[in-house]
Amino acid sequence: xxxxxxxxxxxxxxxxxxxxxxxxxxxxxxxxxxxxxxxxxxxxxxxxxxxxxxxxxxxxxxxxxxxxxxxxxxxxxxxxxxxxxxxxxxxxxxxxxxxxxxxxxxxxxxxxxxxxxxxxxxxxxxxxxxxxxxxxxxxxxxxxxxxxxxxxxxxxxxxxxxxxxxxxxxxxxxxxxxxxxxxxxxxxxxxxxxxxxxxxxxxxxxxxxxxxxxxxxxxxxxxxxxxxxxxxxxxxxxxxxxxxxxxxxxxxxxxxxxxxxxxxxxxxxxxxxxxxxxxxxxxxxxxxxxxxxxxxxxxxxxxxxxxxxxxxxxxxxxxx
Amino acid sequence: xxxxxxxxxxxxxxxxxxxxxxxxxxxxxxxxxxxxxxxxxxxxxxxxxxxxxxxxxxxxxxxxxxxxxxxxxxxxxxxxxxxxxxxxxxxxxxxxxxxxxxxxxxxxxxxxxxxxxxxxxxxxxxxxxxxxxxxxxxxxxxxxxxxxxxxxxxxxxxxxxxxxxxxxxxxxxxxxxxxxxxxxxxxxxxxxxxxxxxxxxxxxxxxxxxxxxxxxxxxxxxxxxxxxxxxxxxxxxxxxxxxxxxxxxxxxxxxxxxxxxxxxxxxxxxxxxxxxxxxxxxxxxxxxxxxxxxxxxxxxxxxxxxxxxxxxxxxxxxxxxxxxxxxxxxxxxxxxxxxxxxxxxxxxxxxxxxxxxxxxxxxxxxxxxxxxxxxxxxxxxxxxxxxxxxxxxxxxxxxxxxxxxxxxxxxxxxxxxxxxxxxxxxxxxxxxxxxxxxxxxxxxxxxxxxxxxxxxxxxxxxxxxxxxxxxxxxxxxxxxxxxxxxxxxxxxxxxxxxxxxxxxxxxxxxxxxxxxxxxxxxxxxxxxxxxxxxxxxxxxxxxxxxxxxxxxxxxxxxxxxxxxxxxxxxxxxxxxxxxxxxxx
Numbered sequence: 001x002x003x004x005x006x007x008x009x010x011x012x013x014x015x016x017x018x019x020x021x022x023x024x025x026x027x028x029x030x031x032x033x034x035x036x037x038x039x040x041x042x043x044x045x046x047x048x049x050x051x052x053x054x055x056x057x058x059x060x061x062x063x064x065x066x067x068x069x070x071x072x073x074x075x076x077x078x079x080x081x082x083x084x085x086x087x088x089x090x091x092x093x094x095x096x097x098x099x100x101x102x103x104x105x106x107x108x109x110x111x112x113x114x115x116x117x118x119x120x121x122x123x124x125x126x127x128x129x130x131x132x133x134x135x136x137x138x139x140x141x142x143x144x145x146x147x148x149x150x151x152x153x154x155x156x157x158x159x160x161x162x163x164x165x166x167x168x169x170x171x172x173x174x175x176x177x178x179x180x181x182x183x184x185x186x187x188x189x190x191x192x193x194x195x196x197x198x199x200x201x202x203x204x205x206x207x208x209x210x211x212x213x214x215x216x217x218x219x220x221x222x223x224x225x226x227x228x229x230x231x232x233x234x235x236x237x238x239x240x241x242x243x244x245x246x247x248x249x250x251x252x253x254x255x256x257x258x259x260x261x262x263x264x265x266x267x268x269x270x271x272x273x274x275x276x277x278x279x280x281x282x283x284x285x286x287x288x289x290x291x292x293x294x295x296x297x298x299x300x301x302x303x304x305x306x307x308x309x310x311x312x313x314x315x316x317x318x319x320x
Numbered sequence: 321x322x323x324x325x326x327x328x329x330x331x332x333x334x335x336x337x338x339x340x341x342x343x344x345x346x347x348x349x350x351x352x353x354x355x356x357x358x359x360x361x362x363x364x365x366x367x368x369x370x371x372x373x374x375x376x377x378x379x380x381x382x383x384x385x386x387x388x389x390x391x392x393x394x395x396x397x398x399x400x401x402x403x404x405x406x407x408x409x410x411x412x413x414x415x416x417x418x419x420x421x422x423x424x425x426x427x428x429x430x431x432x433x434x435x436x437x438x439x440x441x442x443x444x445x446x447x448x449x450x451x452x453x454x455x456x457x458x459x460x461x462x463x464x465x466x467x468x469x470x471x472x473x474x475x476x477x478x479x480x481x482x483x484x485x486x487x488x489x490x491x492x493x494x495x496x497x498x499x500x501x502x503x504x505x506x507x508x509x510x511x512x513x514x515x516x517x518x519x520x521x522x523x524x525x526x527x528x529x530x531x532x533x534x535x536x537x538x539x540x541x542x543x544x545x546x547x548x549x550x551x552x553x554x555x556x557x558x559x560x561x562x563x564x565x566x567x568x569x570x571x572x573x574x575x576x577x578x579x580x581x582x583x584x585x586x587x588x589x590x591x592x593x594x595x596x597x598x599x600x601x602x603x604x605x606x607x608x609x610x611x612x613x614x615x616x617x618x619x620x621x622x623x624x625x626x627x628x629x630x631x632x633x634x635x636x637x638x639x640x641x642x643x644x645x646x647x648x649x650x651x652x653x654x655x656x657x658x659x660x661x662x663x664x665x666x667x668x669x670x671x672x673x674x675x676x677x678x679x680x681x682x683x684x685x686x687x688x689x690x691x692x693x694x695x696x697x698x699x700x701x702x703x704x705x706x707x708x709x710x711x712x713x714x715x716x717x718x719x720x721x722x723x724x725x726x727x728x729x730x731x732x733x734x735x736x737x738x739x740x741x742x743x744x745x746x747x748x749x750x751x752x753x754x755x756x757x758x759x760x761x762x763x764x765x766x767x768x769x770x771x772x773x774x775x776x777x778x779x780x781x782x783x784x785x786x787x788x789x790x791x792x793x794x795x796x797x798x799x800x801x802x803x804x805x806x807x808x809x810x811x812x813x814x815x816x817x818x819x820x821x822x823x824x825x826x827x828x829x830x831x832x833x834x835x836x837x838x839x840x841x842x843x844x845x846x847x848x849x850x851x852x853x854x855x856x857x858x859x860x861x862x863x864x865x866x867x868x869x870x871x872x873x874x875x876x877x878x879x880x881x882x883x884x885x886x887x888x889x890x891x892x893x894x895x896x897x898x899x900x901x902x903x904x
Contacts, residue, residue, distance in 0.1 A: 034783075037823040040470055044824055048475060048488055051467035055542045085383065085571045086543045092571060154609055161612040170609045171376060171602045268605035270573040278380070278572055283779060 004311055012300050017070075019296040020289065024066050027285050035083045035283060056083065069289070079293075080286035084279070089290040092275060098175060100271035103263065104256040106187055107194040108249070115199035116245075119206025124233060126211065135207070138200035150193045150266030157189060171268045190267045194260055198252060202245060209241035216240070247306050254302030258295025358635070359881065361643035361889030362411050367595050367902035373885070375601040375898075376610045377623025380572050384558070385547025386525040387464050390472045392801060392895055393624055395525065399890065400577060400592075400599070400898040402528035403553040405436055405457065405506075409591060410900050413699060413805045413892035415849075416523045419590060420452065420553070422504075425522060431513030431845050436506045436522070441588035445552040445580045447564045448531045452553060453503040456529030461508075462487060462495040463535070464526045468544040473803055476813065477521035480510045516852070517808050517844045523892075524803060529553055534564070552580045555594030555899055575601035577898070595902035611880060615641055619903055620882045621896050628684055631878045635687055642880050643887065644687060647894030649697045649810070650799040650873040652760060653785075653828035660734075660743050661793060667867035668716040669730035669741075673767050674760065675722035676872050682755040688878065691720045692871035694864040695811065696857065699891070701849065702807045705857020712861050717871070727767060740768030746793040747772045749784045756872075760796035786825045795828055799875065805892050807856020808844050815863050816840050831868040 036053035037044065053059045057068065072078040079089035118138070122131040156162050158169025167189050174182035213219065214237050222232045259273025268274075272291055279287035381394035386402045389395065399407065406416040406425075418424065422437040442452040461478065464471030465487040478484075482497030499507040510518060521527075531551065538546035549564045551557070557580040559568030568576035577599035584590070601623065611630030614620045615638060626634075626642075634642035654661040654670060661667055676691045683689065693711025696703045711717055715726060728739030736742055748764070748771050750757025757775065764771050771794075776784065785795035802809035813819050817832025836859060843855035864871065877894035881887040888900035 034823060040472070040824065044821065045475060045479075045488070046822070047485070048467070048470065049823065051488055051490060052470050055467045057542075081543050082571070085380070086385070086388075086545055086547065087571045095570060095573075151606065151609070161609065161616050169613075170605050171613065265604070266606055266609070268602070270570075270604060274604060275572060281777075281779070 005308065008304050008307060012304060015300050016293065016296055020070065020073075020293055021066065023289050023292045024062065024069070027283075027288065028062050035285065038283070039083060073293075079290040082279075082284050082287050084282045084284045084287070089286045092287065093272060093290050093294055096270055096272045096275050098177075099173060099264075099269050100257060100259060100273065102176065102183065102187060103190055103194065103260055103269055103271055104253060106191040107198065107256070107260075108253055110191050111195035111199035111202060112249070114195065115202030116206055118199070118203040120210060120233065120238070122203060122207040123210035123214065123237075131207075134203060138203050141196045141200035142204075144197070146193060146197060147262045147266055149196060150190075150263055153189050153193050154266070170266065173267070173269045187269070190263050190269055193266075194256075194263045202248075205248065206241055206245060209244055210237050213237045213240040246309065250302040250306035251299065254299035255295075257298035257302075259291065357639040359640050359643045359887065361645060361879070361887060361891075363409075363593075363888050363900050364886055364902075367593070367886055368904060369595050369597075369902070371596050371903040372598040372600055372619060373596040373898065373901060373903065374617075374620045375575075375599060375623045375896075376605070376613060376620060377601070377603055378605055378607045378610060379624050380603045381575070383547060384566070384569050384571075384575075385469070385544065385550065386528050387460060387469050387471055387530065388544075388547065389525050392893055395890075395893050396623065396895055396898055397558075397575060397577070397601075398525040398528070399554070399893070400556045400594075401550075401552040401554045401558060401580070402525055403442055403452075403590065404525055404527040405438070405522040406527070407523055408805070408890065408892040410888050410890045410897040413890075414701060416520070416804070417591065420457070420527075420529065421522070422589075425519040427515040427519055427847050431515040431847075432510045434508040434510075434515045434519045434522075436508075438504050438506065439589055440504065441584045442529075442553050442590075443582040443584065444529070444531055444534075445557040445582045446560070447562060448534050448551045449582055450531070452529045454500040454506040455503070456531055457506050457527060458495070458498045458500050459532040459535070460528055460530040461498060461526060462493065463530060463539055463544075463546075465495065466490070466493070466539055466544070468539055468542060469546075471526050473521070473524060474526055477518055477524075477803070478508070480512045480514045480518070482509045482511055513845050515845075516847045517806070519847075520804050520806050520808070553583070554580060555583045555585075555590070555592050556580055556599065573603055575599075575603070577601070592899035594899050596898075599898055614880050614882055616882075618882050618884050621885055621887050621901065622880050623896075626878045626880050630880060631684065631687065634878075634880050638883075641883060642878055643889055644876040644878055645889050645891055645894045646698050646874060647877050647891075648799055648801040648875045649692060649695055649871065650689075650797075650875065651692070651695060652794060652796050652870040652872060653798055653814075654867070654869060655791070655793045655828070655830055656832075656868060657788065657830040658791065658793075660741070660746065663734050664867060665730045665734035666741070669727040669734065669767065670764070671867045671870045672716040672719075672723045672730060673727035674763055674870050674872065676720045676870075678721075678759050679756045679872050682759055683873065687876065689873045689875045692874045693717050694860050695814075695869075695871050696807060696860045697810075697874040700802070700805055700807070700810060701853035702855075702857035702860060705854045706860035706864070707857075711864070714864060716867065717864070722763070724766070731767070736768075742768060745770035745772055747791065748774070748794040748796065749781050749792050750775050750795075751778055751781045751797045752776065754797045757796045760794070764794070785828055787823055788820065788825055788830060789822065798828060798869075799873075801894070807853065807859065808840070811856060811859055811863065812840055812844070815868060829868040831863065831866065833862075833866060836862050836866070 036049050036058050040049045040052045081088055118134045122134045125131045154169050157164055157166045159165040160169050168186045172186040176183040219236055222236050259276050261273035261277050264271040264274040276291035382391040383389050386398045389398050403420045405421040407419045408416055420438050422439045426435040438454050463469045464474035465484050467490055483495050486492045487495050497509045535546045538544050538549055548566050550566055556577040558566040559576045559578045560566050607627045608629055611626055614622050654667050656662055680691055694706045696706050731739050731741055746769055752775050761773050784790050785792050800814055813826040815831045817837050819827045820830055839859050846852040846855055884904040886902045888897045890897035
């Protein structure tokens with residue numbers, strides 16, 4: 001197990017290096033505004049552009065810039081400074097991380113709490129009205145664009161602009177450290193919107209897996225032994241059906257920790273996704289690089305956790 | 321202030337953003353001018369003091385450092401937290417008045433020296449908390465040339481100060497062209513006779529004092545972080561801690577302004593009343609949601625561009641919650657550096673053909689601006705001299721809806737015998753969210769042009785159109801906000817041959833007419849306001865006559881407020897003035 005873990009950790013490092021190199025390469029390959037010229041303003045003298053370029057370290061060859069970036073990152077956990085605001089990128093990301101963690105954490109709990117029971121009920125009541133209703137709603141929830149769903153939720157339920165003012169709307173986010181009640185209230189609508197499509201997807205996935213599992217021989221055996229149906233489904237059927245769900249949850253959590261851009265934007269939750277979006281709009285490489293690396297880190301770690309869980313469950317994986 | 325490109329309104333680049341936002345508004349009829357009744361945005365006597373004003377904007381400020389600030393949105397903050405030498409009163413965008421300065425600037429007869437006396441009584445906010453002197457203004461202007469600060473406009477207006485070269489190179493921090501014979505006198509010495517124009521630029525936030533002994537350590541870094549540790553001289557300050565760290569600013573999230581305990585108030589001669597106690601500014605979100613929150617809520621004003629649905633909703637249902645302020649212009653630059661637009665007759669044909677009423681319609685209708693007949697917009701010095709609303713009678717701009725017959729005549733004069741263009745294809749770069757770009761494209765095609773058209777983001781469009789080497793022939797979504805209300809600020813950067821730069825170029829037509837350049841040089845030296853306005857008006861007409869670009873639109877910028885807000889617009893900036901706005 002230790003050897004397996006070591007191999008996987010090496011892969012994590014290699015992947016992150018590759019991601020950082022690719023981001024750098026993309027930024028310098030694709031046409032975008034010259035950060036030094038943008039920073040130097042209107043009709044700048046070549047002298048000023050050169051000075052700004054030198055100050056930002058943009059006068060060096062790309063591989064030198066990349067080396068310096070990685071060196072500062074590894075030795076000092078320093079992501080550099082935003083070209084746009086001059087603010088340290090590390091501080092900006094750490095400042096945004098709690099909001100992203102809050103949004104993702106709550107949404108995961110919600111979509112699992114909704115999606116799994118619905119999936120089970122649909123599978124158990126297959127082709128009856130609860131199944132048809134649940135799967136119909138799931139189809140709608142999966143099809144609805146998140147941005148649109150967010151706006152509809154605001155126009156219906158936000159306490160400032162909603163037709164049925166029930167919950168705090170956009171711009172209401174408060175950090176949990178400042179006001180836990182306001183934090184909770186401000187995130188209910190974003191959680192519901194973010195969880196809607198995921199819950200629907202998980203319900204459909206679990207339903208399909210469970211239906212497949214319930215047709216297996218060991219389920220027939222369990223029933224033949226006289227076990228109650230509830231126990232057959234939850235103890236024997238679910239155990240097999242839930243495994244793919246674990247994999248997908250790991251990946252989804254990793255992706256969302258990298259930023260749920262649309263929901264963060266609609267509800268103005270100041271998370272990493274919005275930071276990344278703003279940085280892309282302004283060609284702010286250090287912030288783009290920082291947020292991409294953070295996102296990649298979360299995805300890779302989530303993958304690692306899933307793989308380790310598999311390896312723990314199934315020893316064959318370790319030697320594969 | 322600049323253009324769509326240069327001076328950014330909170331969404332993208334410069335007025336470009338304004339353009340985009342208004343374009344995005346794209347009204348369906350465009351004729352919903354309901355005949356006034358809108359909020360005036362003017363200061364009121366006896367407004368109530370106290371309360372917390374809430375600002376909501378989709379975008380962040382560009383740079384929080386007053387020495388770097390350049391966007392329209394950022395000036396909302398700097399005009400409340402800083403005290404420049406001169407400023408415009410909100411209701412009068414034409415006449416700068418002394419604020420930190422004691423009196424008008426004195427420009428020497430040879431135009432090479434500007435002398436400013438400053439008032440006593442102003443102090444820096446904590447933790448510096450000491451009296452402001454002329455040396456602080458000198459340092460503020462000097463640091464604009466530091467590569468670590470790289471102010472975006474000092475090169476243009478104060479670049480002729482003696483001794484800027486070594487400062488830009490980083491060899492010295494002492495700018496020899498600024499002298500401070502005593503604590504209340506500032507003398508600016510220029511290598512050319514640009515003093516009259518440079519004096520106008522002293523309204524900009526770079527002239528707000530900065531204490532060198534405090535700021536030096538921040539400015540010494542590769543990128544100055546003085547903005548995150550700034551001190552204030554205005555009625556408000558960004559909330560800070562005991563060390564001076566501006567904890568009230570979280571980039572992309574929030575700005576908190578509180579009263580500056582060191583501000584001396586009216587007794588110092590400062591005209592800002594500073595009604596509200598506090599300003600809470602939330603950044604981010606969907607512009608339409610923000611607009612609805614402002615209209616439905618309390619204590620709120622918009623920070624950045626108001627989208628079309630909100631303009632329409634407010635203009636029809638709650639007029640007292642919306643104001644419109646004339647500001648800036650839009651035009652279609654035609655690249656004169658190469659064929660076919662090096663031929664004045666081809667340019668005039670294009671100008672004659674463009675349906676400016678249609679452009680007005682797709683960009684929001686009559687509420688959001690007027691069809692332009694030249695470049696200086698209403699309210700700018702020189703507007704009347706350039707022909708006022710009607711223009712000065714150039715035939716190719718006589719019909720706002722376009723004149724295809726006249727266009728054909730001009731094309732025949734240019735050698736296209738059948739009155740249709742049949743030369744090589746031209747290149748055009750528009751923006752993704754601007755329906756006006758599509759309108760212009762259609763109209764070029766009607767004249768027979770084959771057009772290689774690309775639709776890009778604002779930033780990418782700027783990257784293409786502002787670099788002459790890219791050889792783009794037409795950029796249909798261009799607008800301009802002046803840095804200060806003067807013909808120089810409107811026309812020099814956009815139409816002077818000397819302003820053509822290999823990068824970040826703002827003269828997109830690449831007009832380089834020695835006669836016009838010389839006229840601009842002469843006008844830049846004039847100190848008498850009326851004479852100066854007259855001169856720039858004549859220059860505007862010369863540019864219009866040369867058809868270097870097609871003037872399309874003079875913007876009226878919309879702003880919205882909650883019902884209980886008595887919002888006051890700084891007309892020179894087309895945005896709210898936080899120091900004058902109050903709550904009921």
